[in-house]
Amino acid sequence: MKKKNIFVALAAGFLVGSLLGAAPVYSQNAQKLTDPQIASVAVTANQIDVDYAAIALKKSKNAEVLNFAKTMTNDHNAVIKQAVALANKLNVTPETNAVTRQLLSDAKAEEKKLKGLKGAAFDKAYVDNEVAYHTSVIGAVETVLIPDADNAELKSLLQTAVPAFKTHLEHAKMLQKSLNK
């Protein structure tokens, strides 16, 4: 396994671990995420991918990478719009919490790394990160956010978003294969 792949795997594991570690015991008791916290995590996770895509749209010259980045921008903005609309409807204010802080911290580090790259190296790093990020987000949504959500509409929105994230992951993997040729 190449060094870079090990790094990506470790980074993915760190991200997943940090996501889980931020709320380590997902029992039904004290450390279960509340709906306002879940809303904050959902909006933040989507916004992070929009921000990654913005970097790609500025730096990449690869048509397939640009097409993917545009799709990420549109799709994750659509999910944010739905989440915000639902929060307003339910009169819920998204509550920043340890999970969102960890997500933001990790994203800041990744963005700094991506901004330092260019050309094919940037395209590869961006797509590799998209694969890792979507893998960890899907895992967190399915195993933490959906089970912890109390409100049925919030739960339903998260469940509706999962197929989009999975499609993004498939698309990113397809792009990863073509860039690795």
Place this chain on the structure above:
Amino acid sequence: MRYNLGRRSPDFCRRTGTPDSRTHYRSASHRPECSRGSENLNCTRLGRNTYRFWLGIFAGLFWIGCTSSTNNPNGEQIVTPKTDTVEIRGMAFVPDTITVNKGDTVLFVNRDIVDHDVTEKDRKWGSSPLHTGDSWSRVFTESADYFCSLHLVMKGKVLIK
């Protein structure tokens, strides 16, 4: 009821025959021999010729319906074009394979939370991006493979019977 032909001259009546033949009745049922309850076929309210007239009309219509509505002059069956629907939801075309008759319309409706489009696999034709609730249709005269150009892994097929 008996009635004269009104404007005809008395000379005309004399020329056409006996006083009985000059007598015209509104219908057969009004003839003297057609008393109430008569079973004489000539005494039906409409008369025998009227029945024959309508029988001929219906027979003709039946014949036209049987011979012209389902086949063209070449003997091929004529099928009225119809519209089938493919929904776009859960990041998939539902159904992902649809079989239609040549000339049918397929209506694509986006019921998902993100935009999609419908693009022929070689990009010969395609829709513009469809927002949630938007739809787009196409008449299909040949089978086609298509995909969503925004989400390359989403694919579908239209098959012609």
